[in-house]
Amino acid sequence: MPLGSQAVVFVCQRTAPKSALFVAGTSNQIVCTLPDGNNGFLVARPSYVLSPESEAFLDAVAAPFDYGLAAGLWSLAFTFVVGLYLVAKSVGMIVSMVRR
Numbered sequence: 001m002p003l004g005s006q007a008v009v010f011v012c013q014r015t016a017p018k019s020a021l022f023v024a025g026t027s028n029q030i031v032c033t034l035p036d037g038n039n040g041f042l043v044a045r046p047s048y049v050l051s052p053e054s055e056a057f058l059d060a061v062a063a064p065f066d067y068g069l070a071a072g073l074w075s076l077a078f079t080f081v082v083g084l085y086l087v088a089k090s091v092g093m094i095v096s097m098v099r100r
Contacts, residue, residue, distance in 0.1 A: 003058070004050040012040040
């Protein structure tokens with residue numbers, strides 16, 4: 001399942017781009033207004049744009065680690081392994097008694 005797609009995003013940045021296509025002082029620069037009111041330059045950048053359908057997955061991944069749940073799962077697994085060991089040990093003792 002892709003989380004998004006690649007796209008070209010236009011961004012207004014403070015400094016002029018350092019490209020051969022954009023020469024300072026020429027008419028091939030597009031001027032835009034920054035949020036602080038100063039002028040900037042419109043620049044195209046390749047970006048990875050997330051799709052709205054992936055929001056639930058990303059929110060679940062970004063959730064903080066739940067130590068209580070991890071401790072509960074670890075103790076359940078540990079109890080299961082110890083219980084399995086005790087059952088195998090008692091079955092082994094019964095089998096050894098029957099052999100004698």
